[in-house]
Amino acid sequence: MTSDLLNKGYEPKEVESRWYSFWQKEHLFAAEEKSNSPSYSIVIPPPNVTGVLHMGHAHNNTLQDILCRYKRMQGYNVLWMPGTDHAGIATQNVVEKQLAADGIDRHELGRARFLERVWEWRKEYGSAIINQQKRLGASCDWERERFTMDEGLSKAVRKVFVQLYNEGLIYRGNYIINWCPRCRTALADLEVEHEDHDGHLYHISYPFENGGGSAVVATTRPETMLGDTAIAVNPNDERYRDLKGAKVILPLMDRTIPVVFDKYVEMDFGTGALKITPAHDINDFEIGRRHDLEMIKVIDDDGKMNENAGKFAGMDRFECREAVIKALKAERRLVKIEGYQHSVGHCYRCRTTVEPNLSMQWFVRVKPLAEQAIDAVKSGRTRIIPETWNKTYFDWMENIRDWCISRQIWWGHQIPVWTCESCNEIIVSTENPESCPKCKGKDLVQDTDVLDTWFSSALWPFSTMGWPDKSPLLNSFYPTSVLITGFDILFFWVARMMMMGLKFMGEVPFRDVYIHALVRDAEGKKMSKSKGNVIDPLYVIDQYGTDAFRFTLAAFAAQGRDIRLSEERIEGYRRFINKLWNASRFSLTHLKEPSGMPLSADCSDYSLPDRWILSRLNRVTEKVTAALDDYRFNEAAGAIYQFVWHEFCDWYLECIKPILYLRDDTTHKDATRHVLSVVLSSILRLLHPFIPFVTEEIWHKLPGSSGSIMKADFPKVVHDHSDAEAERVMELIMGLINGVRNIRGEVNIPPSRFLKIIVESPDKATLDTIEKHRDIAINLARLEEMTIRAPGTRPDSAAAAVIGSLTLYVPLKGIIDLEEEERRLSKEIAKIEKELSKTVKKLSNESFLKKAPQDVVEKAESKKKTMADKRDKLKKHLEKIEALKNS
RNA sequence: GGGCGGUUAACUCAGUGGUGAGAGUGCCAUCUUCACACGGUGGAAGUCCGCGGUUCAAAUCCGCGACCGCCUACCA
Structure with missing residues (x-):
């Protein structure tokens, strides 16, 4: 197999499925319960079991996979815990819809039969998203896959519920909550999404009981007036001062209700009088409690008016609104209608307008838990990265309200309370x-009732590891190393895991929380099905391959930024994969069985390009490692991209080609082949966490490699290979070559034409250096001849360039266009002069000289000198060209 | 109402006090060079949103403003 040549273009499809099954078969994703190696653990944010993989998952999972693969290669015992959550409302909705297609209502089936149907559904469709995660290359420990409705996790849920109840942190009460009339369940505050809505402000007059005028109130929801039990005014409001003890008659209902005084009422809004419906508005509820008002529910759980609504009973709440308005008009109680924009809450699962509703529910008293969670971040036991999210986290935690955890659905953890x-x-x-x-x-x-799905998700970091049992897994892997997630579930999930982890494990659930960006479309809009702007990750994978997709996501993952994904960009990284593929293909044709010659610590035997690439490899290794350790995925990806394409491919491989093509095997050639294999192997290992498939594929063709690249060591810096001198010399040679290429390009000399050039420098050592590496320049600049000498007579009809202390002449009698050269030189000189004058100005500034650090000043000095020098040389050459032109 | 973030090349984005401000894509020119035309080489392209300030030095720090996005909130 190792001798097979690789195909000309990289074909991801077959490669991906082959290696993924290989990894699974070899159990390479498996964590060890106990190990002498240090632990590293991540729990996956469990996707909704009804979900399909979207860009958010793809991004999120890719980052986790990069870290897990990276840490494994560094020798950690890695646990990446996968699974799904049961998504109570969403799943129930899906199955109910399925039943509806057969004309069945869940109540006909009964609870037990219905739940059976849900489990069947879960069995059949529940692993869709898991399979999609596998296509991403996710190296989760699949044998440990968990589901929030599993027996073990359910046990954890009960244990937590009971303990919180016994400690008085869970209580039951009749309070106003957010009610979704379509899902027919209570929702937590967080589960309500507010949207601005163009509505109306209706001014309604309520006549005083004892005759003599009326009070006008303003409302956006006139239908709720049927349940009004008071009107309220501000105690400081002069206008209503004499209303103490007054009563008004509720229109349409002919009920007498009191006027109450409450500071909550804003004097300068509307009329300063507020109708109070304690059973259908959260603020009215609070006022009602303060003034001991009657609470009359007029809207039922299905969103229809109930028997308390008098003649409006049975109407839908919105239908009722119209009817009430009409009736008020008829009774001349409607004073006016204004256009008014206000925010309306919607159910986050079905978008139905939420109805604040008085009902008996279970709540978690969160304040005491939140205090611990705040402290954990303040004290640094958990770090939030980027830390700009700290503020958001604290704000929310500090203003947290009790959490309504009961849901009036069937699918979920039934509340362990019996009467x-x-x-x-x-x-x-x-x-x-x-x-x-x-x-x-x-x-x-x-x-x-069942519990909110997020109640069980909040236990995820320890319930998945076997809690409440004292499992070896918990011992090895809790607290987890890092949580990778999007900010959209910072409150829903992260905050709650913090609270529960601290409460029940006595320790934070994760050391780090890395908050990544949201993936948006090319216009920066959140991708959503209703907008039709989604890019399906599976489509991308089919089209471009998983590796290209993953690398794009990593390259885009700058901290604190949204990601605008476009296919174009993925296309670009596919080319990178292809480039790597071909560079490897080329390299492999020249690598034989491993020579067995160890890479000697003393690199002085190696050629300049060898020493240079080894030194550069050190630098990129350092960068990638540092970046990954800091969650700077984009920097890691960028560094290695740059290295592979622009250093390894563009320069190193081009430099060594002549050596590799030598007919005989010399020590020199062997050494180069050896360095080549070391560098290629390192590149593959550096890249593996990002692009696991293609690197594994190439790895197996690499002579001397054995086993999966997943088990290989992540490259480390080899200090003996750092070689500043080689980097300096190589830069000089590359500069020289670029100089020639530049002249070729600008003066339009085809590459087919081999050039004779002259290189001058007053510095003997520089000349010697160039002499020593003349082959490289001759090869890559496509030269026929290179004369290396001390500054001498300026050649006629030549193009010139200055590179550091070097002056380069490309004499091309008859080929060079004098006018062209004149233009080129003038342009170059103008550019230099502009820059030079900036530097000169800086250096003539007394304060700069006095206050700037010494090295900055020295740098400026030396820049001034080089620039001036370069300008002078080019100027002289320009004069010569002008003289020639005019002769 | 509160808070956060953004505004850098035609496009998408890096770049948290000292460089001639970078990358990818796109564009122009050129090359069927034996790993790759999904390639090579060269080039054009930026008032770093505006104004003011701090500093020897600002894309970078501070203030104000404009525009765009997001999160949060009980003014009916």
């Missing part, structure tokens, strides 16, 4: 109770 039918005793227990502990009655009824 004894005989004595009404409440039993809260981790195990299903057999009988009432108080009266021994057997007639126990479990609370029908």
Whole structure:
């Protein structure tokens, strides 16, 4: 196999599936429960089991995979814990829809049968997203895959619930909550999405009970007036001073309701009088509690008006709004209607307008938990990266409100609370109770509600590792090393995991939280199905290959920035993959079986390009390592891209071609081949975390490699290979070659024409250096002859360039266009002069000389000297050209 | 109402006090050179949003303003 030549173009499809199964078969993703190696762990943000892989997942998972592969190669015992969450409302919706297609309502089936159907659904479709993650190359420990509804995780949920209840941190109460009339369940505050909406402000007059005028209130939701139980005014409002003890008559309902005084009411909004519907508005609810008002529900759980709505009973709430307006008009109670923009809450699962609703629900008292979570970040036990998110985190944590955790659906963790039918005793227990502990009655009824999905997700970092048991896994891998996630679930998930982790493990759930950007479309819009601007990751993978896609995501992953993804960009990185492929293909034709010759520590035997590339390899290794350690994925990707394409391919391979093409095997040639194999091997290993498939494919063709590249060591800096001198000399040679190429390009000399050039320098050592490496220049600048000498007579009809202390002449009698050369030189001189004058000005500034650090001043001095020198040389040459032109 | 971020080449974006401000794509010219035309070589292209300030020195720090995006919030 190793002797096979690689195909001319890289074909990702077949390669990807082949290696992925290989990795799985070899158990290369598996973490060890116990190990002498240091641990590194990440829990995946569990995608919604009903979900399909979108760009956000792809980005998120790619970053995690890069870190996991990187750490494994560095010798860590890595656990990347995968899984999905049961997504209560979303999953229930999906299955209900399926049933609806057969004309079945879940209530006909009953709870137990319905849940069976959900599990069937999960069995059939639940692993779709997992398979998609695999196509991304995700190296999760799949044998440990978890689901929030698993037995173990459910056990954890009960344990947490019971303990929080016993400590008074979970309570049940009749409060106003956000209600989705379509999903027919309560929602947490976070699950309501607010959107600005063009509505109306209706001014309605409520007549005073004892005759004599009326109070006018303003509302955006006139239908709620049917449940009004007061109107409120500000106690400091002069206009309403004499209303103490007054009552008004609620129009349409003919109910007498009091006027109350409450500071909440803004005097300068509307009329300064506010209608109070405690059962359908959160603020009204608070006011109602303060003033002990009656709370009348007029809207039912299905969004229709109930029996308390009088003649409007049975109407849909929006239909009712129109009817109420019409009725008010008829009674001449509608004073005016204004256009008004206000924000309206929608269900985050189905977009239905949320109805604030009074109902009996379970809540978590979050304040005490939040304090711990705040402290953990303040004290640095958990770092949020980039730290700009700290503020957002603190703001939210500090203003947190109790969390409504009960949901009126069937799919989820049913609340472990039972009521004894005989004595009404409440039993809260981790195990299903057999009988009432108080009266021994057997007639126990479990609370029908289930818990918010995020309640179980909040336990994810430890419930997946076996908690509440004291598992070896927890011992090895908790706290996890880092959590990688998008800011959109910072509150939903990260904050709650922090609270629960601290509460139940006594330790933060993760050392670092890396918040990455959101992937948007090319216009910067959030990708969404309804906007139709999604780019499907699977389409991208099919089109460009997983590696190209992953590299693009990494290259784009600058901290604190949104990612605007476009296909063009992916296309660009596909070319990079192809470039790597071909460079490897080329290299492999010249690498034989490993020579067995170790790379000697003393590099003085090696050629200049060899020493140079080894030194550069050190630098890129250092950069990539430092960048990955700091979650600067884009910098790591950029550094290695630059190195592979512009140093390894453009210069190194071009330099060594003549050596490789030598007919005989010389020591020199062997040494070069050896360096080539070392560098290629290092490149593959540096790149593997980013582009796992193509690197694995090439790795197996590399003579001397054995086993998967996943098990290879990540490159380390080899200090003996750092060679500043080689870098300096190579730069000089490259400068010389670029100088010739530049002249060729500007004066239009075809590459087919071999040139005779003259290189001058007053510095003997420089001349010697060039002499020593003349072959490289002759080859890459396509020269026929190169004369190396001390400054002498200026040649006629030559183009010239100045590179450092070198002056380069390309004499081309008859070929060179004098006018062209004149133009070229003038342009060059003008550019230099502009820059020079800046430097001169800087240096003539007393303050600069006095205050700037010595090395900055010295740098400026030397720049001034080189620039002036260069300008003078070019000027002299220009004069010569002008003289020739005029002769 | 509060908060955060952005504005750098035609496009998409790097770049947190000292360089002649970079990359990829695109554009122009040129080359069927034996790894790669998904390539090579060269080139054109920027008032670093505006104004003011700090500093010897500002794309970078500070202030104000404009425009764009996002998050959060109980003024009906």
